[in-house]
Amino acid sequence: MASTQVNPTRMELTRLKKKLVTAVRGHKLLKDKRDELMRQFLDLIRENMDLRLKVEKGIKDANTNFVIAKASMSNEGMHTALMVPKQGVYLESKKKNVMSVDIPVFEYNTRTADENDIYSYGFAYTSSDLDGAVKSLADVLPDMLKLAETEKACQLMAAEIEKTRRRVNALEHVIIPETQESIKYITMKLDENERSTQIRLMKVKDMMLEQAHNYQDKMTGYPVEVETVS
Template sequence: MPAINVNPTRQELTRLKGRLKTSIRGHKLLKDKRDELMKQFMDVVRENRALRAKVEAALIRAHGSFTVASAVMSSEMLEQSLLYPKQSVELDMTFQNVMSVNVPVYQFKTKSDDAGEIYPYGFATTSGELDDAVDALSGIFQDMLRLAQIEKTSQLLAEEIEKTRRRVNALEYVKIPQMQEAIKYISMKLDENERSSTIRLMKVKDMLLKEAIEEKREEDARAVEAFGGRLDDPESI
């Protein structure tokens, strides 16, 4: 018996063959999608690794500059220098379709194009190390935003790869074998019914032939009997 309940009819057989054909085609498409997703994922992972190393190195340099600035300046002066920023940033998020996966795309723009607007303080009362730290953070902001975008993309691609892999495995190891087994079962049942019908027809034919032969014999016997009776009757000659 197959794993799924089916009616052994020709209509069900035709329906299952159509589903099997569609499932095989879908299985191939899903495998191609999984392979392409893996390729895209590996490219994103390589970019993520390189960009993370760059961001971490830049953050270490910026942190070192802030450490030197905090050693040269007092904590109150450092806090007051960075309390009121002059530059503002607007962040926009759109989506890009990558193999049916909507991944985010981050873009930002500053209110002013003046590079000096990143320093919210006067240069007379601050140290040069603070300028270096602020400049380092300003330069690494775009890479940090790109890193966040890539890490979110890699997460979404990994989830889609896992879902696609499960669908491929479900079709390859469960659905397609079940349908093939059901088709084989229905075909065997139909062949068995056809053989049974053929045997019944042959038996009926033999019975009809036997009855015809018996009837022929009875007619011959009656004819012989009637002809023999006329031979015994002189008047019939």
């Protein structure tokens, strides 16, 4: 297939050799990148699993406390307590480059530095279970943001690993073998042309020697033995 698509010239041979060197080097670099991405991806998967279990436990505890608080308080009292929040959260999204993958990094700031501002109500007419529920949600917020960050990072890294794997396979199974085949074909063609040229030159030399000896034979009248060049 490669033999019908290339010009068997020395210039093309030089170009293909340079291309092969670049392809082999790129193949090694991409394999190293793929292996490193896989290592970091597995670390993120383990971190993501731990965070998910932690977040699920925090949300479960918060829901349990809310259910207990709802049983001990009226619906109107709970709605009134949670109607006007005192604390606010501002989320900021940044990016971190890891092996040419832009991974999101979430950071948050609160409206005030006082930790007690998470409670938007007085403690006189509310249940302590409601305090525990609000505290549980406030504690699980950083882990929820970290979980969202790691899950998105896992998705982006998985896509990059797949893309890198396809490039490695294309170089390993298509580009490098085809380039090697083309180099082999051009080398054989050039060697064949060189042998053909050498044979033609030898034939021309034999013909010239034979003509020279025949001419000398006619001039002297004596037979001259013609020595052929092997």
